[in-house]
Amino acid sequence: MKRWLYQHRYAFAVALRRLLSQPFSSLCNILVISLSLAVPIVVAAVLDTARPVVQQIPVSAEVTLYLERNAPPDAARALADTLRTQHAQEIDAIEVIDREAALAELRRRPAWSEALAVLPENPLPDAVVVTLRQHPEIAATSERLSAQWQALDAVESVQVDSAWVQRLQAMLDFLRMGLWLLALGVAVVVLATVFNTVRLQALTQREEIAVARLVGATEAFVRRPFLYLGAVTGLISSALAVVASWVALQPLNSAIARLAASYGTQLALQLPDTVSLLLAGIVVAILGALSARWSVTRHTSF
Template structure:
Protein backbone atom coordinates (compact mmCIF):
# COMPACT_ATOMS: atom_id res chain seq x y z
CA UNK A 1 0.00 0.00 0.00
CA UNK A 2 2.80 2.41 0.91
CA UNK A 3 4.52 1.60 -2.40
CA UNK A 4 1.35 2.39 -4.32
CA UNK A 5 0.98 5.72 -2.49
CA UNK A 6 4.62 6.61 -3.19
CA UNK A 7 4.14 5.93 -6.88
CA UNK A 8 1.07 8.14 -7.09
CA UNK A 9 2.72 10.89 -5.05
CA UNK A 10 5.71 10.77 -7.38
CA UNK A 11 3.42 10.94 -10.45
CA UNK A 12 1.53 13.92 -8.97
CA UNK A 13 4.78 15.77 -8.22
CA UNK A 14 6.06 15.10 -11.74
CA UNK A 15 2.79 16.45 -13.20
CA UNK A 16 3.04 19.60 -11.08
CA UNK A 17 6.65 20.09 -12.12
CA UNK A 18 5.71 19.76 -15.78
CA UNK A 19 2.95 22.34 -15.36
CA UNK A 20 5.35 24.71 -13.65
CA UNK A 21 8.15 24.17 -16.17
CA UNK A 22 5.99 25.57 -19.00
CA UNK A 23 4.00 28.36 -17.33
CA UNK A 24 2.87 30.16 -20.49
CA UNK A 25 1.58 27.01 -22.19
CA UNK A 26 -0.07 25.75 -18.99
CA UNK A 27 -1.71 29.11 -18.28
CA UNK A 28 -3.00 29.37 -21.84
CA UNK A 29 -4.59 25.92 -21.71
CA UNK A 30 -6.11 26.58 -18.29
CA UNK A 31 -7.60 29.91 -19.43
CA UNK A 32 -9.08 28.34 -22.56
CA UNK A 33 -10.75 25.57 -20.57
CA UNK A 34 -11.80 27.97 -17.77
CA UNK A 35 -13.50 30.44 -20.10
CA UNK A 36 -15.26 27.57 -21.84
CA UNK A 37 -16.45 26.10 -18.53
CA UNK A 38 -17.61 29.49 -17.24
CA UNK A 39 -20.29 29.74 -19.95
CA UNK A 40 -22.39 26.74 -18.80
CA UNK A 41 -21.83 27.67 -15.14
CA UNK A 42 -23.33 31.14 -15.72
CA UNK A 43 -26.14 29.60 -17.79
CA UNK A 44 -26.85 27.11 -15.00
CA UNK A 45 -26.89 30.00 -12.50
CA UNK A 46 -29.57 31.77 -14.54
CA UNK A 47 -31.62 28.56 -14.82
CA UNK A 48 -31.30 27.70 -11.12
CA UNK A 49 -32.25 31.25 -10.08
CA UNK A 50 -35.26 31.36 -12.43
CA UNK A 51 -36.81 28.09 -11.28
CA UNK A 52 -37.87 29.29 -7.77
CA UNK A 53 -39.56 32.31 -9.33
CA UNK A 54 -41.57 30.05 -11.63
CA UNK A 55 -42.48 27.69 -8.79
CA UNK A 56 -44.00 30.58 -6.81
CA UNK A 57 -46.46 31.26 -9.61
CA UNK A 58 -49.61 29.15 -9.57
CA UNK A 59 -49.47 26.77 -12.52
CA UNK A 60 -53.13 25.72 -12.40
CA UNK A 61 -54.86 27.95 -14.97
CA UNK A 62 -57.23 30.55 -13.55
CA UNK A 63 -59.84 31.72 -16.02
CA UNK A 64 -61.19 35.15 -15.06
CA UNK A 65 -64.60 36.22 -16.35
CA UNK A 66 -65.19 39.99 -16.24
CA UNK A 67 -68.85 40.95 -16.24
CA UNK A 68 -70.29 43.88 -18.15
CA UNK A 69 -70.35 47.18 -16.21
CA UNK A 70 -74.15 47.30 -16.30
CA UNK A 71 -74.68 43.78 -14.99
CA UNK A 72 -77.20 43.50 -12.16
CA UNK A 73 -76.03 42.92 -8.62
CA UNK A 74 -75.82 39.24 -7.88
CA UNK A 75 -75.09 38.31 -11.49
CA UNK A 76 -71.55 37.26 -10.61
CA UNK A 77 -72.75 34.88 -7.89
CA UNK A 78 -75.35 33.37 -10.23
CA UNK A 79 -72.75 32.93 -12.94
CA UNK A 80 -70.37 31.25 -10.49
CA UNK A 81 -73.05 28.73 -9.47
CA UNK A 82 -73.91 28.06 -13.11
CA UNK A 83 -70.33 27.35 -14.06
CA UNK A 84 -69.85 25.05 -11.08
CA UNK A 85 -73.03 23.11 -11.96
CA UNK A 86 -72.24 22.80 -15.68
CA UNK A 87 -68.55 21.84 -15.36
CA UNK A 88 -68.05 19.95 -12.09
CA UNK A 89 -65.32 17.71 -13.55
CA UNK A 90 -63.19 20.52 -14.96
CA UNK A 91 -63.55 23.16 -12.23
CA UNK A 92 -61.64 22.91 -8.98
CA UNK A 93 -62.86 26.12 -7.34
CA UNK A 94 -64.85 29.25 -8.14
CA UNK A 95 -64.70 32.58 -6.34
CA UNK A 96 -66.40 35.89 -6.92
CA UNK A 97 -64.44 39.14 -6.75
CA UNK A 98 -66.85 42.02 -6.16
CA UNK A 99 -66.04 45.33 -7.79
CA UNK A 100 -65.92 47.03 -4.38
CA UNK A 101 -63.37 44.53 -3.09
CA UNK A 102 -61.25 44.92 -6.22
CA UNK A 103 -61.29 48.70 -5.80
CA UNK A 104 -60.21 48.44 -2.17
CA UNK A 105 -57.33 46.16 -3.15
CA UNK A 106 -56.12 48.60 -5.78
CA UNK A 107 -56.41 51.57 -3.44
CA UNK A 108 -54.21 49.74 -0.94
CA UNK A 109 -51.44 49.87 -3.54
CA UNK A 110 -49.70 53.29 -3.38
CA UNK A 111 -49.08 53.16 -7.13
CA UNK A 112 -52.81 53.19 -7.84
CA UNK A 113 -54.19 55.11 -4.88
CA UNK A 114 -53.69 58.63 -6.29
CA UNK A 115 -55.07 57.76 -9.71
CA UNK A 116 -58.19 56.07 -8.32
CA UNK A 117 -58.93 58.87 -5.86
CA UNK A 118 -59.86 61.29 -8.66
CA UNK A 119 -62.37 58.94 -10.31
CA UNK A 120 -66.04 59.84 -9.72
CA UNK A 121 -67.19 56.20 -9.54
CA UNK A 122 -65.88 52.66 -9.45
CA UNK A 123 -64.84 51.68 -13.01
CA UNK A 124 -64.08 48.06 -12.14
CA UNK A 125 -66.47 45.24 -13.05
CA UNK A 126 -67.46 42.22 -10.99
CA UNK A 127 -65.35 39.18 -11.76
CA UNK A 128 -65.56 35.41 -11.43
CA UNK A 129 -62.26 33.56 -11.01
CA UNK A 130 -62.36 29.87 -12.00
CA UNK A 131 -59.52 27.51 -11.05
CA UNK A 132 -59.34 24.37 -13.18
CA UNK A 133 -58.29 20.85 -12.24
CA UNK A 134 -54.94 19.55 -13.47
CA UNK A 135 -55.26 17.22 -16.47
CA UNK A 136 -53.25 15.93 -19.41
CA UNK A 137 -54.70 18.37 -21.96
CA UNK A 138 -55.06 21.23 -19.53
CA UNK A 139 -53.91 24.06 -21.79
CA UNK A 140 -56.19 23.00 -24.65
CA UNK A 141 -59.12 22.45 -22.29
CA UNK A 142 -58.66 25.85 -20.63
CA UNK A 143 -58.63 27.59 -24.00
CA UNK A 144 -61.80 25.77 -25.08
CA UNK A 145 -63.64 26.72 -21.87
CA UNK A 146 -62.51 30.33 -22.14
CA UNK A 147 -63.81 30.48 -25.70
CA UNK A 148 -67.15 28.99 -24.61
CA UNK A 149 -67.58 31.33 -21.65
CA UNK A 150 -67.00 34.40 -23.81
CA UNK A 151 -70.43 33.73 -25.33
CA UNK A 152 -72.29 33.80 -21.97
CA UNK A 153 -74.72 36.57 -21.08
CA UNK A 154 -73.39 39.50 -19.06
CA UNK A 155 -69.76 38.41 -19.74
CA UNK A 156 -67.71 41.26 -21.16
CA UNK A 157 -64.31 39.50 -21.50
CA UNK A 158 -62.50 36.34 -20.45
CA UNK A 159 -58.83 36.20 -19.51
CA UNK A 160 -56.75 33.03 -19.24
CA UNK A 161 -54.38 34.19 -16.52
CA UNK A 162 -51.85 31.33 -16.41
CA UNK A 163 -51.22 30.81 -20.10
CA UNK A 164 -47.98 32.80 -19.98
CA UNK A 165 -46.73 30.66 -17.09
CA UNK A 166 -46.88 27.58 -19.28
CA UNK A 167 -45.03 29.42 -21.99
CA UNK A 168 -42.36 30.31 -19.46
CA UNK A 169 -42.09 26.65 -18.41
CA UNK A 170 -41.68 25.69 -22.06
CA UNK A 171 -38.90 28.26 -22.39
CA UNK A 172 -37.15 26.84 -19.31
CA UNK A 173 -37.40 23.36 -20.79
CA UNK A 174 -35.81 24.64 -23.99
CA UNK A 175 -33.04 26.27 -21.95
CA UNK A 176 -32.37 22.98 -20.13
CA UNK A 177 -31.94 21.17 -23.43
CA UNK A 178 -29.69 23.95 -24.72
CA UNK A 179 -27.65 23.77 -21.52
CA UNK A 180 -27.21 20.02 -21.99
CA UNK A 181 -25.98 20.51 -25.56
CA UNK A 182 -23.67 23.27 -24.33
CA UNK A 183 -22.26 20.91 -21.70
CA UNK A 184 -21.51 18.36 -24.41
CA UNK A 185 -19.68 21.03 -26.43
CA UNK A 186 -17.70 22.07 -23.36
CA UNK A 187 -16.74 18.45 -22.70
CA UNK A 188 -15.41 18.17 -26.25
CA UNK A 189 -13.35 21.34 -25.79
CA UNK A 190 -11.88 19.97 -22.54
CA UNK A 191 -11.04 16.65 -24.20
CA UNK A 192 -9.42 18.30 -27.22
CA UNK A 193 -7.39 20.79 -25.16
CA UNK A 194 -6.09 18.21 -22.69
CA UNK A 195 -5.38 15.76 -25.51
CA UNK A 196 -3.23 18.30 -27.31
CA UNK A 197 -1.49 19.36 -24.08
CA UNK A 198 -0.54 15.81 -23.16
CA UNK A 199 0.48 15.10 -26.75
CA UNK A 200 2.96 17.98 -26.70
CA UNK A 201 4.28 16.87 -23.31
CA UNK A 202 4.68 13.28 -24.53
CA UNK A 203 6.59 14.39 -27.61
CA UNK A 204 8.77 16.66 -25.49
CA UNK A 205 9.54 13.83 -23.06
CA UNK A 206 10.05 11.28 -25.83
CA UNK A 207 13.69 10.56 -25.04
CA UNK A 208 13.06 10.47 -21.30
CA UNK A 209 10.25 7.95 -21.78
CA UNK A 210 12.48 5.79 -24.00
CA UNK A 211 15.24 5.70 -21.38
CA UNK A 212 12.73 4.87 -18.63
CA UNK A 213 11.48 1.90 -20.64
CA UNK A 214 15.03 0.68 -21.23
CA UNK A 215 15.69 0.54 -17.47
CA UNK A 216 12.48 -1.43 -16.84
CA UNK A 217 9.75 1.19 -16.27
CA UNK A 218 6.25 -0.22 -16.75
CA UNK A 219 3.63 1.36 -19.02
CA UNK A 220 1.54 2.41 -16.02
CA UNK A 221 4.59 4.14 -14.49
CA UNK A 222 5.15 6.04 -17.75
CA UNK A 223 1.51 7.01 -18.23
CA UNK A 224 0.61 7.91 -14.65
CA UNK A 225 2.23 11.41 -14.57
CA UNK A 226 0.37 12.31 -17.77
CA UNK A 227 -2.93 11.21 -16.24
CA UNK A 228 -2.27 13.44 -13.25
CA UNK A 229 -1.30 16.24 -15.63
CA UNK A 230 -4.67 16.01 -17.37
CA UNK A 231 -6.63 15.69 -14.12
CA UNK A 232 -4.81 18.63 -12.48
CA UNK A 233 -5.38 20.77 -15.56
CA UNK A 234 -9.11 19.97 -15.39
CA UNK A 235 -9.39 20.66 -11.64
CA UNK A 236 -7.48 23.95 -11.79
CA UNK A 237 -9.49 25.04 -14.82
CA UNK A 238 -12.77 24.26 -13.02
CA UNK A 239 -11.76 26.26 -9.95
CA UNK A 240 -10.73 29.21 -12.12
CA UNK A 241 -14.02 28.94 -14.06
CA UNK A 242 -16.05 29.02 -10.83
CA UNK A 243 -14.13 32.10 -9.67
CA UNK A 244 -14.65 33.84 -13.02
CA UNK A 245 -18.37 33.00 -12.94
CA UNK A 246 -18.71 34.41 -9.42
CA UNK A 247 -17.03 37.63 -10.55
CA UNK A 248 -19.23 37.83 -13.66
CA UNK A 249 -22.42 37.49 -11.58
CA UNK A 250 -21.69 40.75 -9.72
CA UNK A 251 -22.30 43.13 -12.68
CA UNK A 252 -25.09 40.87 -13.94
CA UNK A 253 -26.88 41.07 -10.59
CA UNK A 254 -26.45 44.84 -10.50
CA UNK A 255 -28.08 45.20 -13.92
CA UNK A 256 -30.76 42.64 -13.05
CA UNK A 257 -31.58 44.45 -9.80
CA UNK A 258 -32.31 47.66 -11.69
CA UNK A 259 -34.55 45.78 -14.10
CA UNK A 260 -36.35 43.86 -11.33
CA UNK A 261 -36.93 47.02 -9.28
CA UNK A 262 -38.78 48.57 -12.20
CA UNK A 263 -41.24 45.64 -11.95
CA UNK A 264 -41.43 45.77 -8.16
CA UNK A 265 -39.68 42.45 -7.57
CA UNK A 266 -36.26 41.06 -6.67
CA UNK A 267 -34.26 38.42 -8.55
CA UNK A 268 -30.69 37.46 -7.68
CA UNK A 269 -28.47 35.17 -9.73
CA UNK A 270 -26.56 32.65 -7.62
CA UNK A 271 -24.07 29.95 -8.46
CA UNK A 272 -25.36 26.36 -8.39
CA UNK A 273 -25.10 24.48 -5.10
CA UNK A 274 -21.67 23.53 -3.83
CA UNK A 275 -22.39 19.83 -4.25
CA UNK A 276 -23.24 20.34 -7.93
CA UNK A 277 -20.09 22.39 -8.46
CA UNK A 278 -18.01 19.71 -6.75
CA UNK A 279 -19.60 17.07 -8.97
CA UNK A 280 -18.75 19.17 -12.02
CA UNK A 281 -15.10 19.41 -10.90
CA UNK A 282 -14.92 15.63 -10.48
CA UNK A 283 -16.51 15.00 -13.90
CA UNK A 284 -14.14 17.41 -15.64
CA UNK A 285 -11.14 15.84 -13.87
CA UNK A 286 -12.23 12.35 -15.00
CA UNK A 287 -12.78 13.52 -18.59
CA UNK A 288 -9.40 15.24 -18.62
CA UNK A 289 -7.68 12.13 -17.22
CA UNK A 290 -9.35 9.92 -19.84
CA UNK A 291 -8.31 12.30 -22.59
CA UNK A 292 -4.76 12.31 -21.24
CA UNK A 293 -4.68 8.50 -21.18
CA UNK A 294 -5.90 8.35 -24.77
CA UNK A 295 -3.32 10.92 -25.87
CA UNK A 296 -0.36 9.35 -24.09
CA UNK A 297 -1.30 5.91 -25.42
CA UNK A 298 -1.36 7.17 -28.99
CA UNK A 299 1.78 9.29 -28.79
CA UNK A 300 4.19 7.08 -26.83
CA UNK A 301 4.22 4.08 -29.13
CA UNK A 302 7.87 4.02 -30.12
Protein backbone atom coordinates (compact mmCIF):
# COMPACT_ATOMS: atom_id res chain seq x y z
CA MET A 1 0.00 0.00 0.00
CA LYS A 2 2.86 2.37 0.91
CA ARG A 3 4.56 1.58 -2.37
CA TRP A 4 1.34 2.32 -4.30
CA LEU A 5 0.90 5.64 -2.49
CA TYR A 6 4.55 6.54 -3.11
CA GLN A 7 4.20 5.87 -6.83
CA HIS A 8 1.13 8.07 -7.10
CA ARG A 9 2.68 10.81 -4.99
CA TYR A 10 5.77 10.68 -7.18
CA ALA A 11 3.65 10.81 -10.36
CA PHE A 12 1.70 13.78 -9.00
CA ALA A 13 4.92 15.63 -8.15
CA VAL A 14 6.33 14.94 -11.62
CA ALA A 15 3.12 16.23 -13.22
CA LEU A 16 3.31 19.48 -11.22
CA ARG A 17 6.97 19.88 -12.10
CA ARG A 18 6.22 19.43 -15.79
CA LEU A 19 3.32 21.85 -15.55
CA LEU A 20 5.51 24.51 -13.92
CA SER A 21 8.51 23.90 -16.15
CA GLN A 22 6.68 25.55 -19.07
CA PRO A 23 4.60 28.27 -17.40
CA PHE A 24 3.62 30.20 -20.52
CA SER A 25 2.48 27.12 -22.45
CA SER A 26 0.64 25.73 -19.42
CA LEU A 27 -1.06 29.06 -18.74
CA CYS A 28 -2.23 29.35 -22.36
CA ASN A 29 -3.71 25.85 -22.29
CA ILE A 30 -5.45 26.50 -18.97
CA LEU A 31 -6.87 29.81 -20.22
CA VAL A 32 -8.23 28.16 -23.39
CA ILE A 33 -9.97 25.45 -21.40
CA SER A 34 -11.24 27.76 -18.64
CA LEU A 35 -12.71 30.31 -21.04
CA SER A 36 -14.40 27.49 -22.96
CA LEU A 37 -15.85 26.17 -19.70
CA ALA A 38 -17.00 29.62 -18.57
CA VAL A 39 -19.39 30.01 -21.51
CA PRO A 40 -21.74 27.09 -20.61
CA ILE A 41 -21.55 28.07 -16.92
CA VAL A 42 -22.85 31.57 -17.71
CA VAL A 43 -25.54 30.16 -20.00
CA ALA A 44 -26.57 27.69 -17.29
CA ALA A 45 -26.81 30.57 -14.80
CA VAL A 46 -29.14 32.46 -17.16
CA LEU A 47 -31.34 29.40 -17.73
CA ASP A 48 -31.49 28.51 -14.03
CA THR A 49 -32.58 32.07 -13.25
CA ALA A 50 -35.13 32.28 -16.05
CA ARG A 51 -36.79 28.90 -15.44
CA PRO A 52 -38.46 29.69 -12.08
CA VAL A 53 -39.51 33.10 -13.38
CA VAL A 54 -41.31 31.50 -16.31
CA GLN A 55 -42.88 28.87 -14.06
CA GLN A 56 -44.27 31.59 -11.78
CA ILE A 57 -45.95 33.44 -14.64
CA PRO A 58 -49.69 32.77 -14.39
CA VAL A 59 -50.66 30.93 -17.55
CA SER A 60 -54.20 31.84 -18.40
CA ALA A 61 -56.15 28.92 -19.86
CA GLU A 62 -58.43 31.25 -21.80
CA VAL A 63 -59.39 31.08 -25.46
CA THR A 64 -61.13 34.12 -26.92
CA LEU A 65 -63.36 33.73 -29.99
CA TYR A 66 -64.00 36.93 -31.94
CA LEU A 67 -67.10 36.81 -34.10
CA GLU A 68 -67.57 38.49 -37.45
CA ARG A 69 -68.84 42.05 -37.24
CA ASN A 70 -71.90 41.24 -39.33
CA ALA A 71 -72.90 38.31 -37.11
CA PRO A 72 -76.46 38.39 -35.68
CA PRO A 73 -76.85 39.91 -32.18
CA ASP A 74 -77.67 36.54 -30.61
CA ALA A 75 -74.89 34.64 -32.40
CA ALA A 76 -72.42 34.98 -29.51
CA ARG A 77 -74.82 33.53 -26.93
CA ALA A 78 -75.85 30.73 -29.28
CA LEU A 79 -72.17 29.91 -29.86
CA ALA A 80 -71.52 29.93 -26.10
CA ASP A 81 -74.39 27.49 -25.52
CA THR A 82 -73.11 25.21 -28.27
CA LEU A 83 -69.57 25.16 -26.87
CA ARG A 84 -70.83 24.55 -23.35
CA THR A 85 -72.82 21.56 -24.57
CA GLN A 86 -70.19 20.01 -26.85
CA HIS A 87 -67.14 20.52 -24.61
CA ALA A 88 -68.56 20.33 -21.11
CA GLN A 89 -65.63 18.17 -19.88
CA GLU A 90 -62.99 20.65 -21.08
CA ILE A 91 -64.61 24.01 -20.33
CA ASP A 92 -64.64 25.55 -16.88
CA ALA A 93 -66.49 28.80 -17.68
CA ILE A 94 -67.76 30.82 -20.64
CA GLU A 95 -68.29 34.58 -20.78
CA VAL A 96 -70.03 36.44 -23.59
CA ILE A 97 -68.75 39.98 -24.18
CA ASP A 98 -71.24 42.11 -26.04
CA ARG A 99 -69.74 44.55 -28.52
CA GLU A 100 -71.81 47.46 -27.22
CA ALA A 101 -70.80 46.79 -23.64
CA ALA A 102 -67.14 46.56 -24.68
CA LEU A 103 -67.41 49.88 -26.54
CA ALA A 104 -68.99 51.55 -23.53
CA GLU A 105 -66.17 50.28 -21.32
CA LEU A 106 -63.54 51.71 -23.66
CA ARG A 107 -65.31 55.07 -23.86
CA ARG A 108 -65.04 55.38 -20.08
CA ARG A 109 -61.26 55.31 -20.41
CA PRO A 110 -59.72 58.73 -21.11
CA ALA A 111 -57.09 57.29 -23.45
CA TRP A 112 -59.76 55.86 -25.79
CA SER A 113 -62.71 58.19 -25.45
CA GLU A 114 -61.55 60.83 -27.92
CA ALA A 115 -60.45 58.31 -30.54
CA LEU A 116 -63.71 56.36 -30.36
CA ALA A 117 -65.81 59.54 -30.52
CA VAL A 118 -64.84 60.17 -34.15
CA LEU A 119 -65.72 56.66 -35.35
CA PRO A 120 -69.01 56.42 -37.25
CA GLU A 121 -69.86 52.96 -35.90
CA ASN A 122 -68.77 50.36 -33.39
CA PRO A 123 -65.59 48.67 -34.67
CA LEU A 124 -65.59 45.96 -32.00
CA PRO A 125 -66.93 42.43 -32.58
CA ASP A 126 -68.83 40.25 -30.16
CA ALA A 127 -66.54 37.89 -28.28
CA VAL A 128 -66.81 34.65 -26.36
CA VAL A 129 -64.16 34.03 -23.68
CA VAL A 130 -63.75 30.35 -22.84
CA THR A 131 -61.87 29.36 -19.68
CA LEU A 132 -60.54 25.81 -19.95
CA ARG A 133 -60.12 23.37 -17.09
CA GLN A 134 -56.55 23.15 -15.80
CA HIS A 135 -54.69 19.89 -16.43
CA PRO A 136 -51.12 18.87 -17.43
CA GLU A 137 -51.95 18.88 -21.16
CA ILE A 138 -53.61 22.29 -21.14
CA ALA A 139 -51.30 23.66 -23.85
CA ALA A 140 -52.09 20.88 -26.31
CA THR A 141 -55.80 21.09 -25.48
CA SER A 142 -55.95 24.85 -26.06
CA GLU A 143 -54.19 24.50 -29.40
CA ARG A 144 -56.49 21.69 -30.50
CA LEU A 145 -59.68 23.49 -29.50
CA SER A 146 -58.59 26.82 -30.96
CA ALA A 147 -57.89 25.18 -34.32
CA GLN A 148 -61.27 23.43 -34.16
CA TRP A 149 -63.17 26.57 -33.20
CA GLN A 150 -61.47 28.65 -35.85
CA ALA A 151 -63.42 26.69 -38.47
CA LEU A 152 -66.82 27.48 -36.91
CA ASP A 153 -69.30 29.68 -38.74
CA ALA A 154 -69.36 33.34 -37.72
CA VAL A 155 -65.99 33.04 -35.97
CA GLU A 156 -63.47 35.43 -37.46
CA SER A 157 -60.43 34.74 -35.27
CA VAL A 158 -59.37 32.80 -32.19
CA GLN A 159 -56.77 33.96 -29.68
CA VAL A 160 -55.05 31.82 -27.04
CA ASP A 161 -54.04 34.16 -24.22
CA SER A 162 -51.20 31.93 -22.94
CA ALA A 163 -49.51 31.50 -26.34
CA TRP A 164 -46.67 33.87 -25.50
CA VAL A 165 -45.83 31.95 -22.33
CA GLN A 166 -45.75 28.71 -24.29
CA ARG A 167 -43.43 30.29 -26.84
CA LEU A 168 -41.16 31.49 -24.03
CA GLN A 169 -41.07 28.00 -22.52
CA ALA A 170 -40.27 26.52 -25.93
CA MET A 171 -37.44 29.03 -26.30
CA LEU A 172 -36.01 28.02 -22.93
CA ASP A 173 -36.20 24.35 -23.92
CA PHE A 174 -34.36 25.21 -27.13
CA LEU A 175 -31.66 27.07 -25.21
CA ARG A 176 -31.33 24.16 -22.78
CA MET A 177 -30.74 21.80 -25.70
CA GLY A 178 -28.22 24.28 -27.08
CA LEU A 179 -26.48 24.26 -23.69
CA TRP A 180 -25.97 20.50 -23.92
CA LEU A 181 -24.54 20.87 -27.42
CA LEU A 182 -22.29 23.65 -26.15
CA ALA A 183 -21.11 21.43 -23.31
CA LEU A 184 -20.32 18.73 -25.85
CA GLY A 185 -18.26 21.22 -27.83
CA VAL A 186 -16.41 22.26 -24.67
CA ALA A 187 -15.63 18.61 -23.95
CA VAL A 188 -14.06 18.35 -27.40
CA VAL A 189 -11.97 21.47 -26.67
CA VAL A 190 -10.76 19.94 -23.38
CA LEU A 191 -9.85 16.65 -25.07
CA ALA A 192 -8.04 18.34 -27.95
CA THR A 193 -6.09 20.77 -25.74
CA VAL A 194 -4.94 18.17 -23.21
CA PHE A 195 -4.17 15.70 -26.02
CA ASN A 196 -1.89 18.21 -27.73
CA THR A 197 -0.24 19.23 -24.45
CA VAL A 198 0.57 15.66 -23.49
CA ARG A 199 1.75 14.91 -27.03
CA LEU A 200 4.30 17.71 -26.85
CA GLN A 201 5.40 16.58 -23.39
CA ALA A 202 5.80 12.98 -24.57
CA LEU A 203 7.82 13.98 -27.61
CA THR A 204 10.02 16.29 -25.52
CA GLN A 205 10.75 13.53 -23.01
CA ARG A 206 11.10 10.78 -25.59
CA GLU A 207 14.64 9.84 -24.53
CA GLU A 208 13.79 9.94 -20.81
CA ILE A 209 10.88 7.55 -21.37
CA ALA A 210 13.09 5.21 -23.41
CA VAL A 211 15.72 5.09 -20.66
CA ALA A 212 13.03 4.46 -18.02
CA ARG A 213 11.80 1.48 -20.00
CA LEU A 214 15.31 0.11 -20.33
CA VAL A 215 15.75 0.06 -16.55
CA GLY A 216 12.43 -1.78 -16.08
CA ALA A 217 9.76 0.92 -15.77
CA THR A 218 6.27 -0.39 -16.51
CA GLU A 219 3.86 1.26 -18.94
CA ALA A 220 1.66 2.30 -16.00
CA PHE A 221 4.65 4.04 -14.38
CA VAL A 222 5.41 5.87 -17.63
CA ARG A 223 1.81 6.94 -18.23
CA ARG A 224 0.86 7.91 -14.67
CA PRO A 225 2.52 11.39 -14.56
CA PHE A 226 0.85 12.31 -17.85
CA LEU A 227 -2.54 11.24 -16.52
CA TYR A 228 -2.05 13.45 -13.46
CA LEU A 229 -0.95 16.27 -15.76
CA GLY A 230 -4.23 16.05 -17.68
CA ALA A 231 -6.33 15.81 -14.52
CA VAL A 232 -4.58 18.72 -12.78
CA THR A 233 -4.94 20.86 -15.90
CA GLY A 234 -8.67 20.11 -15.94
CA LEU A 235 -9.13 20.92 -12.24
CA ILE A 236 -7.24 24.21 -12.42
CA SER A 237 -9.13 25.18 -15.55
CA SER A 238 -12.46 24.37 -13.89
CA ALA A 239 -11.65 26.51 -10.85
CA LEU A 240 -10.53 29.39 -13.06
CA ALA A 241 -13.69 29.02 -15.17
CA VAL A 242 -15.88 29.42 -12.07
CA VAL A 243 -14.01 32.60 -11.12
CA ALA A 244 -14.29 33.95 -14.67
CA SER A 245 -18.02 33.17 -14.75
CA TRP A 246 -18.57 34.95 -11.44
CA VAL A 247 -16.74 38.01 -12.76
CA ALA A 248 -18.77 37.93 -16.00
CA LEU A 249 -22.07 37.79 -14.07
CA GLN A 250 -21.39 41.03 -12.18
CA PRO A 251 -22.00 43.46 -15.11
CA LEU A 252 -24.84 41.24 -16.32
CA ASN A 253 -26.49 41.46 -12.91
CA SER A 254 -26.19 45.24 -12.95
CA ALA A 255 -27.95 45.40 -16.31
CA ILE A 256 -30.65 42.88 -15.42
CA ALA A 257 -31.30 44.60 -12.08
CA ARG A 258 -32.13 47.83 -13.89
CA LEU A 259 -34.39 45.94 -16.29
CA ALA A 260 -36.18 44.12 -13.46
CA ALA A 261 -36.59 47.36 -11.51
CA SER A 262 -38.48 48.89 -14.43
CA TYR A 263 -41.04 46.08 -14.00
CA GLY A 264 -41.17 46.48 -10.24
CA THR A 265 -39.39 43.25 -9.40
CA GLN A 266 -35.94 41.95 -8.46
CA LEU A 267 -33.86 39.48 -10.43
CA ALA A 268 -30.24 38.36 -10.17
CA LEU A 269 -28.19 35.75 -12.00
CA GLN A 270 -26.63 33.12 -9.77
CA LEU A 271 -23.98 30.52 -10.49
CA PRO A 272 -25.14 26.89 -10.50
CA ASP A 273 -25.11 25.19 -7.13
CA THR A 274 -21.84 24.06 -5.58
CA VAL A 275 -22.52 20.36 -6.10
CA SER A 276 -23.09 20.85 -9.82
CA LEU A 277 -19.89 22.88 -10.15
CA LEU A 278 -17.88 20.25 -8.26
CA LEU A 279 -19.30 17.46 -10.42
CA ALA A 280 -18.50 19.45 -13.54
CA GLY A 281 -14.92 19.94 -12.34
CA ILE A 282 -14.55 16.21 -11.67
CA VAL A 283 -15.90 15.40 -15.14
CA VAL A 284 -13.42 17.82 -16.73
CA ALA A 285 -10.56 16.27 -14.75
CA ILE A 286 -11.61 12.78 -15.89
CA LEU A 287 -11.80 13.98 -19.50
CA GLY A 288 -8.32 15.46 -19.13
CA ALA A 289 -6.95 12.21 -17.72
CA LEU A 290 -8.58 10.13 -20.48
CA SER A 291 -7.27 12.45 -23.17
CA ALA A 292 -3.80 12.30 -21.62
CA ARG A 293 -3.91 8.50 -21.53
CA TRP A 294 -4.93 8.35 -25.17
CA SER A 295 -2.19 10.79 -26.18
CA VAL A 296 0.63 9.19 -24.20
CA THR A 297 -0.34 5.72 -25.42
CA ARG A 298 -0.32 6.94 -29.01
CA HIS A 299 2.93 8.93 -28.90
CA THR A 300 5.16 6.79 -26.67
CA SER A 301 4.96 3.61 -28.76
CA PHE A 302 8.66 3.40 -29.64
